Amino acid sequence: MNEALATTLVGIFGITGSLLLLGSALAMFRVRDALSRINVFSPATGLGMPFIVIAAFIYDLYASGFSWSSLIMAVIAVLCLIIVSSVASNTLARSAVLSGQPVFRKTSPNRLAAPPEGVVDIDPDAKDS
Amino acid sequence: MIVIASICAVILAAAIIIGLIRVLTARDQGSRAVVSDLIYFSAIAIVTMLGITVSSSIVLDVIFLSSMVGILATIALSRILTRGHR
């Protein structure tokens, strides 16, 4: 792989990935509550960081030649980023709801505010008075 | 190659600064937790670009290891948000 091709590919993938991270940071200003911010963060980890990994892999290909270990390392890194960020976002959203973070008041319909149909929502330990 | 890596690093630094402004103006703790995640991943990308700039040979190892332990900070922050309850 000659230098011009490597530089072009690293530039395309690296700058696109960086712009996706920047776009996620800007999108956090356009939404109002914590749940929406966790939601608009997923382009950064789902598409931006894999692009950075691809840029690093192309640089490694250019600098030290092809080897199976670096290919496996890049594939595992992309898979880990996607799976790990998904599980982390789930956990963070769940704890944001459980700890009572405010939800934007124009969220409609908000099915979490009311119990599902047919569920009796009465505390059995409450004293009846 | 050095020019490309520098441009990427500048864009990522802008993302980190925007995130820090968001931390200053946020009112609830959940938003701050998300911004910490953004800053973590941007810092990893900056380290990668620094490795490309100085022609390091462990660029891929850095991003491989840090992508696997990236969940720990987020899990710890969500435990802090709920005061230790699961």
Next chain:
Amino acid sequence: MRVIHGISYVGFIVWAIITGSATIISRLFRSDYAQPMIVELPMRCATDLEVTLFASSITITPGTLVTAIAAGTSTTPPVIFVHALFEESEESALDGLIDMESRLLSMTRGRAPGPHADPQGGRP
């Protein structure tokens, strides 16, 4: 057959990630950015593996996020609560989720699942 469904499901998820990211970035400079909503969907997924895969697939798609999962009982199915940002109405959000769930169940069970019993959860 199951392998073909698996490959097509992975391609579907990758395409959803790309189009969802393009949506989030391209709406950045419009005045009406998002309409958040939290919808409720009784799931057809039964086992733990299916529920986990479905929740992870929803969360990794930009624009939708799982906020809570209610466990099912012997008579009622498990219920998932999804935070959606860029959908026009509740019906279109539920249609997208049911489509994704059908593809997932085709992958794990090897055949297409039956139709959804009550997508509105008994609501008018």
